[in-house]
Structures are given as structure tokens and as C-alpha cells.
Amino acid sequence: MNAEGEGVSGMANENGDRFHTDAVPREAPILSCRELLPGLMLYRIQDPFLASCARPGQFVNLKTPDGFLRRPISLCRIRPGEGAVDIGIRALGAGTRALCRMGCGERIDWIGPLGRGFLLPPRSNQGTSDDADRPDRPLLLAVGGGIGIFPLLGLLEEARARGMGTLSVLGFRDPSQAFLLREFREISDRSLFASDTGGLDHHGNAVEAVRQLLSDPSVRQAVGKGGLRMAACGPHPMMKAVARLAEDLGIPCQVSLEQRMGCGTGVCLVCACEVRRKNPEGGPATDYVRCCREGPVFDAREVVWE
Amino acid sequence: MSAPGMPADIAVDLSVDLCGIRLRNPVLAASGTFGFGREMAEVFPLSSLGGIVSKGITLLPRRGNPPPRVAETASGMLNSVGLQNPGIEAFLREELPFMVAQGCAVAVNIAGAGAEEYEALVERLDRTPVDLIEVNLSCPNVREGCMAFGATARGVESLVSRIRPRTRKPLAIKLTPQADSISETARAAESAGADAVSLVNTLLGMAIDIETRRPVLANNVGGLSGPAILPVALRMVHEVAGTVRIPVIGMGGIQTGQDAIAFLLAGATAIQVGTATLINPTACQDVVNEIASWMRAHSVPTVRSLIGDLRLNP
Numbered sequence: 320m321n322a323e324g325e326g327v328s329g330m331a332n333e334n335g336d337r338f339h340t341d342a343v344p345r346e347a348p349i350l351s352c353r354e355l356l357p358g359l360m361l362y363r364i365q366d367p368f369l370a371s372c373a374r375p376g377q378f379v380n381l382k383t384p385d386g387f388l389r390r391p392i393s394l395c396r397i398r399p400g401e402g403a404v405d406i407g408i409r410a411l412g413a414g415t416r417a418l419c420r421m422g423c424g425e426r427i428d429w430i431g432p433l434g435r436g437f438l439l440p441p442r443s444n445q446g447t448s449d450d451a452d453r454p455d456r457p458l459l460l461a462v463g464g465g466i467g468i469f470p471l472l473g474l475l476e477e478a479r480a481r482g483m484g485t486l487s488v489l490g491f492r493d494p495s496q497a498f499l500l501r502e503f504r505e506i507s508d509r510s511l512f513a514s515d516t517g518g519l520d521h522h523g524n525a526v527e528a529v530r531q532l533l534s535d536p537s538v539r540q541a542v543g544k545g546g547l548r549m550a551a552c553g554p555h556p557m558m559k560a561v562a563r564l565a566e567d568l569g570i571p572c573q574v575s576l577e578q579r580m581g582c583g584t585g586v587c588l589v590c591a592c593e594v595r596r597k598n599p600e601g602g603p604a605t606d607y608v609r610c611c612r613e614g615p616v617f618d619a620r621e622v623v624w625e
Numbered sequence: 626m627s628a629p630g631m632p633a634d635i636a637v638d639l640s641v642d643l644c645g646i647r648l649r650n651p652v653l654a655a656s657g658t659f660g661f662g663r664e665m666a667e668v669f670p671l672s673s674l675g676g677i678v679s680k681g682i683t684l685l686p687r688r689g690n691p692p693p694r695v696a697e698t699a700s701g702m703l704n705s706v707g708l709q710n711p712g713i714e715a716f717l718r719e720e721l722p723f724m725v726a727q728g729c730a731v732a733v734n735i736a737g738a739g740a741e742e743y744e745a746l747v748e749r750l751d752r753t754p755v756d757l758i759e760v761n762l763s764c765p766n767v768r769e770g771c772m773a774f775g776a777t778a779r780g781v782e783s784l785v786s787r788i789r790p791r792t793r794k795p796l797a798i799k800l801t802p803q804a805d806s807i808s809e810t811a812r813a814a815e816s817a818g819a820d821a822v823s824l825v826n827t828l829l830g831m832a833i834d835i836e837t838r839r840p841v842l843a844n845n846v847g848g849l850s851g852p853a854i855l856p857v858a859l860r861m862v863h864e865v866a867g868t869v870r871i872p873v874i875g876m877g878g879i880q881t882g883q884d885a886i887a888f889l890l891a892g893a894t895a896i897q898v899g900t901a902t903l904i905n906p907t908a909c910q911d912v913v914n915e916i917a918s919w920m921r922a923h924s925v926p927t928v929r930s931l932i933g934d935l936r937l938n939p
């Protein structure tokens with residue numbers, strides 16, 4: 320096991336958050352499954368160890384029934400009380416299609432938790448989540464699109480448990496493609512769902528919806544002493560636009576990047592993400608770092624966007 | 626236990642001598658699939674292995690190729706990492722002390738764009754606690770050097786004779802399966818003073834996304850590894866072991882103790898586990914344990930007795 324998570328991202332040190340990782344393969348049974356949409360499954364999987372130490376934004380690397388390499392999947396909800404975690408899988412290629420055909424009682428071979436997840440400010444010691452109007456309560460705005468919304472659900476749960484205010488903006492191509500709306504509404508003090516074709520709260524994309532939400536006077540008022548931070552996960556263009564908006568508004572923002580992976584544990588270097596880093600040897604100002612180890616969650620300001 | 630063989634608690638001797646280096650067992654972690662050992666040291670004690678081989682090291686830091694750098698293939702994978710590494714100085718400062726503290730043999734894999742770079746690298750490694758220098762003349766993922774030397778006997782001979790005088794460390798020359806003749810490149814390495822040969826490195830391959838009509842890898846091509854290449858690697862190890870007198874380090878698709886034993890029988894003195902670690906982080910340790918249990922089950926007291934003990938059909 321490992322303790323990392325300090326000193327890399329600009330937001331890392333404020334509360335000494337650490338991310339435990341574990342790469343010993345385990346088999347874990349599927350407790351329940353729910354088809355969210357055709358080709359989109361939500362699984363609850365029993366793994367008390369994982370549930371006890373994983374943090375939102377971390378991922379597992381799991382074997383598919385016939386694939387060769389493992390496939391990385393983000394943790395959606397982490398339920399230490401039940402010794403279980405939820406993951407959502409979209410059938411994209413052969414590997415994820417086979418995973419989506421798995422049913423209750425079947426066992427998944429996985430390793431995890433892996434990677435660095437989202438950083439949150441320390442649990443507030445002055446109050447509980449009931450203090451909804453406390454002026455110094457920090458706020459989290461989660462912005463997601465497509466399957467990128469999965470890790471944000473667990474993140475919002477953690478944020479609320481830490482006494483933060485929770486806001487969410489989700490973007491979908493079409494209302495028929497939307498999922499987990501009830502869950503996001505429940506875990507958010509304010510939520511705004513956007514669809515490119517209309518039919519949800521906002522007609523347009525997630526980035527426009529973020530602008531709309533942030534211009535709302537009651538939200539502006541809620542951004543008190545505790546400040547606002549953002550977290551984004553979704554399609555690359557969406558995260559890029561959210562990162563730019565956050566930078567323009569001076570709001571700290573974390574993004575969860577995706578890269579094709581091999582090991583997921585940091586040994587093979589295939590999962591390169593380009594970030595701005597100080598290079599002790601001189602050399603270029605940007606560097607390839609491992610999505611699976613230094614990421615998948617990065618401070619948006621250090622990401623080199625294509 | 627009623628099965629024939631030795632009782633489970635009888636110690637079997639897995640140790641081998643690899644050009645003067647005593648290895649606890651013949652299993653090494655292959656270059657590029659084990660980092661510098663840090664991540665896997667959290668998974669199992671590296672002292673349970675014969676040794677670990679570093680990621681390929683160059684004189685200066687290298688960024689490597691743009692992503693995507695990986696594609697899955699039938700029973701294998703393509704990679705186009707492109708020798709991303711921190712450079713020799715940072716490696717010696719930051720990584721080597723950790724590697725030598727693990728209690729197993731340490732090999733450093735080196736790669737250069739030209740003969741001068743290889744010379745400088747072996748000179749720099751000469752007075753370090755490294756047990757073995759593995760000279761990569763077979764990386765398919767960089768434009769300059771490397772495989773250009775490994776493809777022909779003449780290239781191997783000229784490169785090895787230039788670096789040989791510059792270090793007293795044992796040199797293992799890592800050969801490409803894409804040489805004109807691998808027994809000739811192996812022989813060239815031997816006659817130029819190599820202490821061992823390592824084979825095989827990856828085979829150059831390609832994967833195409835037919836929807837986008839583009840190669841999957843940003844680099845267009847990459848090195849094929851994993852069980853897909855095992856039969857080719859095994860044949861080459863057999864051929865080379867029959868040609869040279871120096872020890873052969875065999876690799877290519879090894880996932881189990883049984884696979885490893887096949888390489889030993891083909892003539893390898895030690896073996897490396899590469900891609901298997903990416904799927905199963907404990908693969909190297911599992912291979913050690915599986916070799917030992919196979920030996921017990923077959924009443925083979927020493928692993929050395931397996932090396933080259935292949936009985937060819939008449």
C-alpha cells in the first residue's frame with residue numbers, strides 16, 4: 320500500500336489528503352446490477368477492503384471475460400458501511416460490452432484503488448451539513464457529461480459528508496441519454512441539467528449551464544468565505560472548456576482525465592498525460608506523467624489541453 | 626498429498642549463476658514493465674525475485690512518444706512508449722539506490738542514439754552498484770540508433786566492441802527478433818565480448834482503427850509483446866542457446882511457471898517476465914512459486930538441471 324497525494328497538485332497540501340493504492344488482484348462478487356440505459360450498467364460490488372480505503376476519483380482496473388489487458392473504471396459511489404462500491408460501465412468496445420453482460424453473483428477480478436482522486440478541503444469541525452446557510456461553508460460545483468458523471472456522484476457524497484455545499488451541472492446530448500438525475504438532485508443543494516436538444520433544465524451545453532448557475536444571485540451569495548471549487552469529468556472538449564472558464568473566473572478546478580492504460584499501477588508508462596511541471600534537469604516545461612499514478616485527477620491549470 | 630514427487634516442504638534449489646552473478650532464482654522482471662521497482666515493491670517483496678531490470682535509460686531525459694501508446698491485440702499488446710525515462714543522472718540519484726536496497730540483483734537497461742551514447746552510459750555505470758548492464762539494441766520505438774545496431778551481426782559486433790573496454794560490469798546484449806539472423810547477432814555479441822544475451826525484445830507491429838481509418842497508436846507502429854510472441858521467442862532462445870556459449874536470458878510472453886520452464890529447457894539460464902506484470906502485478910512472484918511447485922511435483926531438486934535439457938525429436 321502506498322501513501323501519495325502530497326505536493327503535486329496546487330491544491331494537494333491544504334489538508335494532507337492521501338490516496339491509498341493497492342495492486343494485489345482480488346475477486347469481488349457483483350451484489351446487484353441496474354441497467355441505467357441500454358448499454359449502460361450500474362453495478363454494486365462487494366469489496367470491504369476497497370470500500371474502506373478508496374476515495375472519490377480513484378479507479379479500479381478490471382479483467383474482462385476475454386480481453387487481454389485490464390480496463391480502467393472509475394469508482395462511482397463508495398459505501399464503507401456496506402463494504403461495497405458502485406461502478407458504472409458503458410459498453411463501448413468488446414471489453415466493456417462483455418463486462419456489461421455480467422450479472423449478479425458473478426465475480427469481477429480487479430485491482431484497486433488506483434491513482435489520485437479528487438482533493439477536498441478538510442472536514443469542517445464547526446458544524447454539520449445542516450448548517451446550510453453557514454457563510455463560510457465551502458462549496459463544490461461538480462460538472463459532468465456522459466459517463467464522466469459517475470465519479471462525481473461519489474465526490475458530491477463525500478463533499479456533503481464533509482459539510483460542504485454541493486452544486487452540480489450535468490450535460491447530456493439528449494434527455495433520452497440522461498441518467499442518475501434523481502441521485503444527483505438528491506445529493507446537490509442546487510443542480511442544473513443541460514441537454515443539447517432541450518427538454519431538461521437548460522437547453523445547451525454544460526459549460527453554458529455552469530455560467531448560468533454561477534450568475535444566479537443566490538449562488539453568488541452562497542459563495543462566501545469558504546469559497547467555491549470545481550471538479551469536472553466528461554468528454555475532453557467539455558473539460559477543456561470548464562477548465563478555461565474556471566481559470567477566467569479564478570475558481571480552483573480539478574479534472575479527471577482519461578488515457579488508454581496498460582497496467583494501471585504505474586510501471587509501464589503507456590498512459591501519458593501532458594502536464595506543466597517543473598523539470599529539475601532543465602528541459603521542456605511540460606512533461607508526460609502517468610494518468611494512472613499522478614492522475615487521473617489533475618489540477619486543471621497544469622493540464623496541457625490539445 | 627498422494628501425488629508423486631517431493632513433499633511440499635522440501636527445499637528445491639532455484640539458484641542460478643548468470644555470468645558470475647548468483648541469482649536466488651532465474652526470474653527477472655523485464656525492462657519497461659516494472660518501472661524502477663517502486664510500485665511493485667508495495668505489492669510483494671522484490672527479494673523474492675532473481676532480479677529486476679530498469680526501464681531503458683538514456684544519457685539525457687526523454688519525454689517519450691505522444692499518446693495513445695498502447696493497443697490491445699490478440700493475446701498481446703502493442704506499446705510505443707518511446708523510452709520515456711529521467712536520464713542517467715537522475716536515475717542514478719533517485720532510482721538506483723532504491724533498486725539496490727531491494728535485496729535482489731539489479732540490471733540497468735540502457736539505450737542510445739549512437740555508439741557514443743552507449744559508451745558514455747556504460748562508463749557512467751561502471752562504478753555504481755549495478756550487477757548487470759543490459760544493452761538494448763532492439764527498441765523498435767525510437768527513430769535513431771538502438772535497433773539499427775541490433776538488426777545486423779556487423780552492427781552488434783561494432784557496437785559491443787566499442788563499449789566492452791569501457792566497463793568491467795557484465796554486459797548482456799538485448800537482441801531483436803527482427804535481426805536477419807538472431808543466432809548471428811548473438812554470435813557477434815559473444816565474439817565482441819558480451820557476457821550474456823537477452824532475447825527477445827518486442828516485434829514491430831501495428832493496429833488500425835477502421836472507423837477512423839487511423840492507426841491506434843499516435844506513433845503509428847509499436848512493439849508487440851505478450852503470449853502472442855511466446856512461440857517465436859522460444860524458438861529463438863533454443864536456436865541461440867545452441868549457438869553461443871555465454872548464458873541466454875530468455876523472454877517473450879512468459880505468464881506462468883510452466884512457460885518459464887519451457888524457456889529454461891530451451892536453454893535459457895534466466896528468464897524475464899514482462900507484459901504479464903501489467904495484467905497480474907504479482908506475475909513475477911507467481912512464476913517463481915510455480916517453478917518451485919513444478920520442480921517438487923516432478924522431483925527436480927535443482928533448477929540448473931533443467932537448463933538446456935530439451936530432448937529434440939530425432
Ligand SMILES: Cc1cc2nc3c(=O)[nH]c(=O)nc-3n(C[C@H](O)[C@H](O)[C@H](O)COP(=O)(O)OP(=O)(O)OC[C@H]3O[C@@H](n4cnc5c(N)ncnc54)[C@H](O)[C@@H]3O)c2cc1C
Binds near residue numbers: 393
Ligand atoms: C481513469 C479512467 C476511468 C474510466 N472510468 C470509466 C467509467 O467509470 N465507466 C466507463 O464506462 N468507462 C470508463 N473509462 C473508459 C473505459 O476504460 C474504456 O471505455 C474501456 O477501456 C474501453 O474498453 P473496450 O474493450 O470496451 O474498448 P476497446 O475495444 O478497447 O476500444 C473501443 C473504443 O474505446 C476507446 N477506448 C479504449 N480504451 C479506452 C480508454 N482507456 N479510455 C477511453 N477510451 C478508450 C477506443 O478508442 C475505441 O474507440 C475510464 C477510463 C479511464 C482511463
Ligand SMILES: Cc1cc2nc3c(=O)[nH]c(=O)nc-3n(C[C@H](O)[C@H](O)[C@H](O)COP(=O)(O)O)c2cc1C
Binds near residue numbers: 587708734827876901
Ligand atoms: C510497455 C513496455 C515497455 C518496454 N520497455 C522496454 C525498454 O525500455 N527496454 C527494453 O529493452 N525492453 C523494453 N520492453 C520489452 C520487454 O522488456 C520484453 O523484452 C518484451 O516485452 C517481451 O517480453 P514479454 O512478452 O514478457 O513482455 C518493453 C515492453 C513493454 C510491454
Ligand code: FES
Binds near residue numbers: 583584589610611612
Ligand atoms: S497504465 Fe501503466 S503506467 Fe499508467
